[in-house]
Amino acid sequence: MIGELLVLYNTLFNYFLLKFTQEITGLYVKRSRLLLSAFCSGLIASIFYQTLIGALLSFIVLIGLAFSFRLQSLLKQGTVLFITTFFLGGVLTSLLPFLLNQSDVTFFILCTAIAFIGLTVIHSKWREMMQSKIQHSFVVECDLELFKKSFSLKGFIDTGNECTEPMSGKPVHFLSYSAVSKDLPEDFHKALLEWDETNPYQLKMFPTYVYPRVRVLTLSTVQQERSTVLAFRFDKLKLCGATTKEIFEQYVVFTKQDARYPQDAQMILHVLAL
Numbered sequence: 001m002i003g004e005l006l007v008l009y010n011t012l013f014n015y016f017l018l019k020f021t022q023e024i025t026g027l028y029v030k031r032s033r034l035l036l037s038a039f040c041s042g043l044i045a046s047i048f049y050q051t052l053i054g055a056l057l058s059f060i061v062l063i064g065l066a067f068s069f070r071l072q073s074l075l076k077q078g079t080v081l082f083i084t085t086f087f088l089g090g091v092l093t094s095l096l097p098f099l100l101n102q103s104d105v106t107f108f109i110l111c112t113a114i115a116f117i118g119l120t121v122i123h124s125k126w127r128e129m130m131q132s133k134i135q136h137s138f139v140v141e142c143d144l145e146l147f148k149k150s151f152s153l154k155g156f157i158d159t160g161n162e163c164t165e166p167m168s169g170k171p172v173h174f175l176s177y178s179a180v181s182k183d184l185p186e187d188f189h190k191a192l193l194e195w196d197e198t199n200p201y202q203l204k205m206f207p208t209y210v211y212p213r214v215r216v217l218t219l220s221t222v223q224q225e226r227s228t229v230l231a232f233r234f235d236k237l238k239l240c241g242a243t244t245k246e247i248f249e250q251y252v253v254f255t256k257q258d259a260r261y262p263q264d265a266q267m268i269l270h271v272l273a274l
Contacts (some may be wrong), residue, residue, distance in 0.1 A: 006049070009108065011043030013037075013115055018087070020119045021081045024126060031065055037065035084119070093119055139263050140241035140273075144175070145235040146252065147188060147209070151180050155239065156265035157273045158239075164270075165215050165231055167175050170250045171270035172217065177254040179266035192230075192254065200228045203237055215251065229253045239273060247273065 015038040022029055036083060041062035048054020059082075060074075067077045102110060142155040153175075163172040181189065191205040200216045213233040220226050231251040239245045250270070261268060 005108075006046040007039075007042050009111070009174065010045045011039045012042075012043050012112060013088075014038035014062055015105055016115050016119055017081055017084055018062065019082055020123060021077050022066075023081050025077050027067060027077065035061055035067055040065055045123050058076075074158055082120070087122070088115055088118055138274075139265065140239045140269070142269075143236075143238040143240075144252070144267070145236040146232065147185055147213075148182060148235075149185065151183065153179060153266040154264065155267040155273075156262050156270050157269045157271065158262075159271050159274075161268060161270050163216065163217075165251050167215070170233075171254055172251045173273075174255050174268040175238070175252040176261065176266045177256050180254075181235060193229065197228050204238050217253070219253075239269075245273070 015034060018029075018034045018038055019261055022034070028162050041058045044061055045058040059078075063074055063078045063081060088265055091114060095114065100107070135274060138157040138159075140155045140157065142151075142153040144151040144153060146171065161172075161174070165172055166198060184192070185207075187207045189212070191207065194205045196202065203211065203214060206214065210232070215231045215233075217231050219229055231253050233249055233251050235249065237247040237250065239247070252267075
């Protein structure tokens with residue numbers, strides 16, 4: 001009975017480790033293949049219990065059956081699996097004095113829960129880190145020229161922003177109001193605050209130099225909420241990232257809700273800025 005339980009424990013933990021490794025490395029493998037690999041490796045580990053040869057053979061079988069017996073798999077998936085095994089083993093070892101006082105059923109449930117929660121937390125943090133790394137690659141330095149004023153801003157190229165000005169078809173970017181409010185021309189700043197969304201086409205409060213550059217747009221959010229905004233045509237936008245790019249006479253919309261801008265950006269750029 002003890003042997004069967006040992007095989008069950010090893011198989012279950014091996015499956016958790018393989019599933020985690022698969023998610024991290026992005027390699028698709030059928031569940032049946034992962035289970036077969038986990039079982040064979042668990043069986044070997046149970047037969048050659050607490051021997052170096054058994055541990056090594058179990059590891060090679062675990063990686064080989066799941067991800068093919070290739071050097072690349074041993075290096076890539078094997079490295080992730082090796083590090084994860086050490087982490088999970090360290091956590092369980094540190095809690096072993098408490099776990100050994102429990103019944104067999106409780107011991108099994110607690111070990112399973114610790115393994116599942118631990119790997120889930122690591123996977124979640126890894127995804128956040130990778131998402132942040134990917135987002136950072138879309139961060140650029142921006143020099144915006146608007147109404148004869150220059151603004152140095154941190155921009156983020158949003159691949160989901162495909163908003164365009166309907167008449168010209170030109171891209172629309174989103175600019176943090178708080179990032180530029182102190183440097184806007186006084187007459188324009190005052191008019192912008194007086195503009196009423198419920199009466200959007202009433203633009204008499206704006207100075208004459210703004211009229212040729214302003215457009216009234218209706219935007220729809222992901223939540224299907226519609227809002228009316230003003231878009232202003234800028235003179236020039238220079239982007240400095242992996243490459244330098246200059247954009248002329250496109251549109252910006254001022255937004256007050258800039259707390260959700262990724263990477264602490266001050267400007268959300270259109271996808272065509274790539």
